[in-house]
Amino acid sequence: MKLRTWLTFVVPIVILVSSLAIMFIGRYQISHVSQHWKDVYALSSAQDIQSKIDSEAEKAKVIVETLLKNEDIVATFAEKDRDKLIELIMPYHEMYAKEFGLSQIHFHTPDVKSFLRTSNLQKYGDDLSSFRSDILEVKRTQKGVFATSIGVAGPQIRYVAPMIYNGEYIGSVEANVNLTEGFAKKLKGEAIVRVFFDEKGNKIDLMAKSKPELDDFTNLFDIDKLLKGEILSFVKGDYVYDAVPIKNFEGNVYAGVFQRVNVKEVVDAEKSSTIIQLVVSIAISIALAILSFIIGMRLKNNIAKLTEKMSLVANGDLSVSCDMQGKDEISEICKIMGDVTSSLRDATKNVVDQSNSIEILSGDLKLAADNLAHSAEGFKVSFGQVTESAQNASTSLNEATNSVQEVAMSATNIATAAQELSENANMMAQFAKNSSDAVSSIIQSIxxxxxxxxxxxxxxxxxxxxxxxxxxxxxxxxxxxxxxxxxxxxxxxxxxxxxxxxxxxxxxxxxxxxxxxxxxxxxxxxxxxxxxxxxxxxxxxxxxxxxxxxxxxxxxxxxxxxxxxxxxxxxxxxxxNMVESLAASSQELSASAEEMSSALTTATNSIAEIVD
CATH class of the missing domain: 1.10.287.950 (Methyl-accepting chemotaxis protein)
Structure with a gap:
């Protein structure tokens, strides 16, 4: 493929395709990074919900441990003095209800019956053994446990711990912290706590929202997967959605915490970045393609003009002149070719003039010989040899003149071709060297x-x-x-x-x-x-x-x-190598021309002898 074809068509197409490829790759990376950020943010939000639930459970544990450190409370419970226990425990209830969202403190007797509820002081003595497996577990192991349950206001998380007095198990105590509106407001964005089953397993539908006017978005989740214990996270529109299941002591899911966070700024930033990148990439691609096409067309026209001039010179037309305007390499080559053509034209003219002079002199000699033949018939035999020598000299001079002209013409054509090839080879070598250096630098930078x-x-x-x-x-x-x-x-x-x-x-x-x-x-x-x-x-x-x-x-x-x-x-x-071969041929032709010049000198000497 010719160089001008590369510059005019291939290079602009490559630039355009490369720019478009870079644009689409950039768009894919922006989209991929944005989606990855959303997924990571959704997972992080789900972990944050679980962390908040764990924090509420830790609050319940701290409350229970604080009560167990109070010897008066432990001793009063051991004595089963409800009135004094109420007097001791209610300040704690009021303080922790305000600070930690405490719903109630509940004491249980060793036979798993209610002894005191701070949320309902009149209700006590009811049997809890049929549905409070967490209390039974504490009685069996005499170790504290965490559990969740459904209360009057909604889901609760509690910590149940054994009460030991003088080395004996005297019952247990629990602290319940609500997971309702107050808890929902602590979460990121908008949140809903939804209850599906009560403490006995009956299906209900109870919601606690972070905002009263908040619409119900829990139906966007796969509730069946949530009830199986899966943590759900996904991105839809401008929101990141998360859902974390809440399990009771038996490990069954009875409620869930649902959350959505508005990430519209990130989505808008992604769209804006994509549009800007698209516009800039298209503009740059078009500008580069147009610029490359203009440069290619200019080079194509200059190369076509130079090729036409060189073809005329190669065919023997030394009257060609090259007046191409510009400061690029092709214009310089054209100017140099014009100078060479002018020098060859002058040299050829000098050779032709010399040949014409020799031809005129030969004609004069022939005419003198004829006159001598007519004037001295008697000397015909003697001067016959002189006439024959003059004729031979004239013939030799004519043949030498023709040979010199042919040699000059051949030498001119070969010199022109050698000059052309030499210039092209030098240009190509310089271009290749520059490209090699650039590629080496690029590889090092990479x-x-x-x-x-x-x-x-x-x-x-x-x-x-x-x-x-x-x-x-x-x-x-x-x-x-x-x-x-x-x-x-x-x-x-x-x-x-x-x-x-x-x-x-x-x-x-x-x-x-x-x-x-x-x-x-x-x-x-x-x-x-x-x-x-x-x-x-x-x-x-x-x-x-x-x-x-x-x-x-x-x-x-x-x-x-x-x-x-x-x-x-x-x-x-x-x-x-081809250029060197042409140069050798030019040298051989030059040697032939010298031999012909020597022959002409010999002929001239012979004529001089005849004249003498």
Whole structure:
């Protein structure tokens, strides 16, 4: 394929196709990263819901452990003094109901009957053994257990622990924390807590929403999968949806926490990025294609003009002049060819003039010989040899003149062809060398980029590990803050009982409780920041892996281009050898021309002898 065809059609098409390919690859990567972020965010949200449920369960445990540390409460329950127990326990109920969303504190006798409910003081003595397997488990193992149940307001999570007095099991106590509107408001975005079955397994439909006006979006989930214990997460429209099942002590799902978070900003950003990339890519592709086409057409026209001029010179037309305007290599070649043609034209003219002079001199000699023949018939024999020599000299001169003209013409054609091939070979060699140097530089840059990408991948992995370690530390600090808060509340209760003597201690306890609350809020913010960091690190890790793969592919393609350039250099070497062969032929012709010039000199000397 000719060079001008490559420049006019192939190169613009390659540029356009490459730009479109880069555009579609970029669009795919943006979409892929966005979808990956949504999936990761959905999973993170589901884990956050489970973490909030676990946090509420931890609150129930802290309340129970606080009660068990109060010796008066334990002793009063052992004595079965309900009135005194009510007096001791109700301040705790009121405080924890306000701070932790406590619904009730419930004491059970060893025979699994209700002894005291802070939510309904008049109801007690009812048998719980038929449906409270968690209390039976605590009685059997004398170890605390977590459980969930359906209360009057909705689902609850509780912690049940045994009560030991003087080494004997005297019953159990539980603390119940509501998972209703207050809990739903703590979750991200919009949330619904939906109950499907009551404590006895009867089907019901009870909802607690984070906002009263919130529409019911729970039907978008596969409820059957949720009831089987699966955590559900998906993305639809501008929202990320999550659902986490809530199980009772027997492991059966009776309720679920549903959440949706608006990620419209991310979706709009993805669309905007896609549109901008599309417009910019199309504009750049069209501009590059037009520019390449214009340059190709210009080169094509200049090459066509140069080829036409060189064809005329090759056919022997030395009157050709090349006045191509421009500062590019092709214009320079055309100017040089014009100079060469002008020099050849002058040299040829000089040879023709010399031949004409010799031919005129030969005619004069012949005429003189004829005159001598007529004037001296007697000397015919003597001067016959002179006349014959003059005629032979004239003939030799004519033949030499023709030979010189033919040799000059051949030498001119060969010199022109050799000059053309030499210029083309030099241009091709320079172009190939520049391309080879560029490809070598590109391969080196790709290799360095690949090393940097691998180093980045290691750093991203290290950051991910550090984020996980920091999250564990934050969880520990959060747990300590909650414990500190409970201890401060207990200290405040004890200080209130001490009256005036405990007022100063109450102030200190209140300050400690405030510091614990502030620590809890701070650790919550840190946890949210860490979740964002971890999500970004995972996205960066994925994108870095894809970048390493893309760089490897580019490296392979660059090596192929290098091999192609090696083949081009081999072809250039072949062309150079041809030029050298033509140069040798020109030298041989030059030698022939010198021999003919010598013959002409000999003939001239012979004529001079005749004249003498």
């Amino acid at each position: 290799h360095q980029t690949k090393q940097k990408a691998n180093e980045t991948l290691k750093v991203v992995s290290s950051v991910a590990d550090s984020a996980k370690n920091i999250k564990e530390i934050v969880d520990t600090i959060n747990s300590i803050s909650e414990q500190t808060n409970l201890l401060a509340l207990n200290a405040a209760i004890e200080a209130a009982r001490a009256g005036e003597a405990g007022r100063g201690f109450a102030v200190v306890a209140d300050e400690i409780r405030k510091l614990a609350e502030e620590s809890k809020v701070a650790t919550g913010k840190i946890a949210d920041i860490l979740n964002g960091i971890q999500t970004g690190v995972e996205k960066a890790d994925k994108a870095t892996n894809e970048t390493v793969n893309a760089i490897s592919n580019v490296e392979k393609e660059s090596e192929k281009v290098g091999k192609s350039l090696d083949e081009i250099l081999k072809q250039i070497t072949t062309v150079t």
